[in-house]
Amino acid sequence: MEAAIVILNYNGKEMLERFLPNVLNYSFFPVIIADNASSDDSVDFLKKSYPELRVLNIGQNLGYAGGYNKALDQLKGQFDYFILLNSDVEVSPNWDTILVDFLKQHPDTAAVQPKILSLQNEGYFDYAGACGGFLDSLGYPYCRGRILNTIEKDEGQYDQSIEVDWASGACLGVRAEFFEELGGFRAEFFAHMEEIDFCWRLRKRGRKLYCVPESKVFHLGGGTLSKANSYKTYLNFRNSILMLYLNLEMRGFREVFWKRLPLDMAAGMHLLLSQGPAHSKAVFNAYSDFFKMRRRMSKDSLLAPKLVKGCSDRSVLSIILTYYFQGKKKFSQLRSVK
Known part of the structure; x- marks a missing residue:
């Protein structure tokens, strides 16, 4: 078949x-x-x-x-x-x-x-x-x-x-x-x-x-793990950083990491106020476990110097800055950086 x-x-x-x-x-x-x-x-x-x-x-x-x-x-x-x-x-x-x-x-x-x-x-x-x-x-x-x-x-x-x-x-x-x-x-x-x-x-x-x-x-969403579960927050943050580390050359990863770190820490503080200490702690645990896990995981055989250029004419440098500071909250409002 x-x-x-x-x-x-x-x-x-x-x-x-x-x-x-x-x-x-x-x-x-x-x-x-x-x-x-x-x-x-x-x-x-x-x-x-x-x-x-x-x-x-x-x-x-x-x-x-x-x-x-x-x-x-x-x-x-x-x-x-x-x-x-x-x-x-x-x-x-x-x-x-x-x-x-x-x-x-x-x-x-x-x-x-x-x-x-x-x-x-x-x-x-x-x-x-x-x-x-x-x-x-x-x-x-x-x-x-x-x-x-x-x-x-x-x-x-x-x-x-x-x-x-x-x-x-x-x-x-x-x-x-x-x-x-x-x-x-x-x-x-x-x-x-x-x-x-x-x-x-x-x-x-x-x-x-x-x-x-x-x-x-x-x-439906949340059939196995709901948004209210802090473990979901932990997995999302941990795996996002792991993904970057495993697919990027070290120079590219370091550049992205130091730009992301303050944004993720700010997200952790926001989660503390909006969803409670468990979700905020999950962000910090995600970073801690990333440093432990990276040593025992194999990087991809094809490393990229930086993130792959987006396919869309709506690719952006930072979706977070575009969303919060430019007020663009719909995909149709985005404009490519290419």
Whole structure:
């Protein structure tokens, strides 16, 4: 078979009960569940309610990165394309065939994402990927339809397919050979930012990434780890710095690091006031653990002297300064620095 939809599950019986019927109803390609050693009864639920579904046993909770690495390794050689789909996503007709057809028609494209809309906030883009992701010169991510915490209403303004810097892990269509070529995600990331790191490594090898809005899905968000959880804050900050260190030459990394440090420390103080000490502490713990982890992780074989130039004509030097000091909070308001 040419493609498979792989859903990673961890203690997600409630999500499976709610979303799996929709996915099965509107998907052309087979659905496979990869279970990250769930301790609830989600696997029993699958066996009883969907005995025809293939369920892969990961054996331990390896997070998003390690879980998908092990799952796709078990499927090696069986499919040409994979669609990695969060368990808390509702899909629409033809969503999967549109993504796979795009990959088939564009052999230099390694990965794609659909338009991702919010399931809770009807008519608005979703935080996790919106309509395609980008990076500023310091490695901060933003999206077409979402800049920092400002989320735009979908009015068809971003309905054209465009090349992007990164595609969202909430719904990621990827060519199997390229996933295998890179060894998948960095398992040490566990969760969060691993898809951005993966996409950056693809781009350094001349591969392209696209958002294809003709395909549309709706994301609940926080199905496994909510924004209120300080561990999520920790992972985002730690993995963001790790990503820069592992993909940049040392001179380029030092330049970015010393520019980012005061901004991240300011973010830590803001989190102290807005979300409490646990989130503020998470930022400082993220930096502390980065210094411990960097010594035992292998840098990418293709190092960049600085961040890869953005694909978009809306690339910016600093999305944070643009957002707070220039008041530009919509993707359409940005102007390229190239």
